[in-house]
Amino acid sequence: MDVRTIPTSPIDGQKPGTSGLRKKTRVFMGKHYLENFVQSVFDAIGGAAGKTFVIGGDGRYFNAAAIQTILRMAAANGAKHAIVGQAGLLSTPAASHLIRKHATDGGLILSASHNPGGVDEDFGLKFNADNGGPAPEGVTDEIFRKTLEISSYRTLDTEDLDLSAIGETSVGQMNVTIVDPVTDYQEMMEDLFDFKAISDLFNSGFRMRFDAMHAITGPYAKAILEGRVGAPEGTVMNSVPKEDFGGGHPDPNPTWAKDLMAEMMSDAGPDFGAASDGDGDRNMILGRNTYVSPSDSLAVLTANAHLAPGYSKGLAGVARSMPTSCAVDRVAEDLGIECFETPTGWKFFGNLLDASRATLCGEESFGTGSDHVREKDGLWAVLLWLNILAVRKTTVAEVLSDHWQRFGRNYYSRHDYEALPTETAQALMSRVTDQLKTLPGTTVHGLTVEHADSFSYQDPVDGSTSVNQGLRIQFDGGARAIFRLSGTGTDGATLRLYIEALETDPTKLSQDPQQALSRVIAAAHNISGIEKLGRDAPDVVT
Template identity: 50%
Template sequence: MNINTVVTAPYADQCPGTSGLRKKTQTFITQANYLENYIQSCLCVVDVDKHQPIIIGGDGRYYNDIAIQQTIRIALGNGFTDIRVCQRGLLSTPACSHLIRHCQATLGFVFSASHNPGGENGDVGIKLNVANGGPAPVSLTDEIYAYSQQISHYVIADTADIDLMDCQYYRFGEARVAVIDGVGDYVKLMQSLFDFALIRDYLTSNRLQFDAMHAITGPYAKAIFVDCLGVDANDILNATPLPDFAGQHPDPSPTTAKTLYNTAMSPDCPFSLLAASDGDGDRNMIVGHKLFVNPSDSLAVIAANHTAIKQFQSLPFVGVARSLPTSRAVDVVANALGIDCYETPTGWKFFGNLLDANRINLCGEESFGTSGHHIREKDGIWAVLCWLSILATQKQSVSAVMQSHWARFGRHYYARYDFEGLSVQAGEQILADLTQKDTKSLQFNQQDCTELGHFSYTDPTNQSHISHQGYQVKFGESARFVVRLSGTGTVGATLRLYLEVFDSDFMQQPDVVVAPLAQHALAFIDLARYHHTTQPTAIVC
């Protein structure tokens, strides 16, 4: 096996965001060594035993085949001797987290841009996961970026492409590349976490519809829902992963999973539960007949009903965590249960430290992400199995479960307004200018502002500190709004406005309840000064 040294030069834009490095597909295709520079930077910075396993896979999007083969070659060139690549290159983000932990691997590469579109004109991402199975921490991604700004060469093995269709081994001197099953171990994990007999019995008289959105969860959904739980294969929609996701946006929301959502809202919907996942399998959408379950509410319901879930029956249920923009619905549940509740910045890496320290069992984000202590990523199919467990135990509809929950805890009406297409400079200026606003008369529903400012977080496990993670305005426990920039896009900036109003009357329409708060928030931000429109490009509520 020959090892070649290739001279290269830095790219200034290789700073990773919330979930790794994400760029337009054409950036990787047209800019020489763009992929190779970043992979080499990662492998030079990580301090790991090169004889321990590394995991490689992706969500099947366009360019993944090239990225995976090049990463194998660069890993071989850098002296890694135990490289494990998933069959057909297909690996969901939660399954990668599990494989790292299960195989005691030192790191894993997931080639995905999550819920972003795919195809030649879509997006590509490179996500690095570390030995606990979670995303690389900020300290490590900062080092990777710093290295990428001074890189002068990369090393790569001169080998042919690996055949990824069948599980087998390849030898390259002392090194071994193994093509492994990326689905089987994850299925076994789910079988250990849930009472499949209980769920299977429930599904004999109740139907599930699941939309894999032509993304990574198709093979996992077939193996779990169809083969293990007896769901009709015709009720698993869009189960074949495609490089361009059939031209669709693989984001599980009422807007993008429109067929499934419209079925749920129809008068004669035949399904008890409808769900969807995203490009890399870490997000989830839960829908009942004529009821969309807000992800913040979903987190709270899972916490309140954790005893229905086998995973949480074996260990003390000690705590929960949510990201700053996620509604405070789970806080109320935690208070009732007498357990800790942590508020963190957006990004699963912050939950990982709390999970590793056994401070929490459950965590979630408003952006359709939920998971438990079994891995260090959010997990879409796992969340669906949680809901199936709750429904099977309570023997109620999704609507009945939600109404019972709101009757007990009250309802946190919630919405997220997205403003896409801002320049990065405008987005940053909005957040910078918020500190200069006049707040003397800031009120909502006759409630004075009780707290405002940029959110900072000190990790209780290691005392690391991070600041400016979003701007929050509170009106006691009755309402609040949060303003932050999204870290998952590839072009320009997306400003997100999160709105939350608490009310014991739980039968109102969310968009109607939050609309007055949205007016207050937009007036406070004065968005028209920075952007051509004050109309959101997307609303989730």
């Protein structure tokens, strides 16, 4: 079977972001687009010859066809072995686990995470390194450089591989192992958590709802929650993965998981609720009439992780992205462990996890994880919460109340302004940037600015520096406003405003978050001139 070398030329816009390359699906389906990027990945890592890769994705539109292309190209580039999820399906954390378990040379993960799917929606592809985590900046920079100089790519002329049958097969000279996407992941979860305690919780009449949002976590949640720990059939809703996520937006937040929110925010609601996203790496946690912010979830998990067998010996440290609230910082101080503040992007946690400087990590964008893989992990977070509830024998609301009484409450919210004209979003960032040096010492809406800067990060493990990672305004009393342009969208620019205020008065821990944050919101609007965006309100509030 001969290798074909196909002439091509560079295509604009193939610079990977914090989570790989994301574009509209039709862009990826364009002539040479996918092939150019895949060849650039192989070239950037020193070639594919003799290497082993994990390949799989979240099942969105074009997932299956793209995997066939990647397999042909991997074989043509001399790869020795590919491990592929059955039907081309793998959650992102499950793919990370397989990379680590089989000591492969990395993996190609097909997903646009929480973005909508379909022929007119979004698609994505990223390379994960041999530690199971997203490629570091040095590698993504090299991938981009290769996209700018590519002149050809290599592939084979073969029939599509049958990915439905578990077992061994081949493409050209490359061995292909098709694996059940759930089995290895479930075994890892059984090592980390007390499944008997969780089973006993469900046997006691405990009720739960898990919204898989017609995304990749459906089969995992069905197998583990309903099949292994005994949650009643029907606990998992929207459990069948669909190419367009059932026409929904697979982002587990109050805006997009509306049916779950309506069910949980009721006196007759289940005891516990959760949702996960398109590729299974994000989570939303709910109790009856109780919403748990991702920042609070990270803090609570850090304070209670020792209740799960996999973390019973304690934590080495904890890490959070800079826009995530400072709630976990006080928990870390109480535990006497290190706490790291990193830029947004899971790849920044990788060195800390690899060096055993951090055990848990999290982002305000509904992502939490630990050193069991090198990705955030939605179902892992759900199982850790269940383990904590099973041991403490209390409700989600009571866990939060106890936590706030002990550590204080960081009222927190994120306001997203989506699909903005790029120049409009950049103009706002410039307005704030121009004020950074003069803001300290001024008072805005009764709040005194203590510090203002553009966040930069020096990795404590390898010494690398990342600059321009978001604009921070620190007010007195522990309040913060942060402005950042997100790199996860595919249409225009997304501006994210993060607002935080610390409250330690035990009598003021039950306010509406937006009301508690009203002064900080007003100050942030005043400083940024946010009304110039031409929007009456944010598109998404979390």
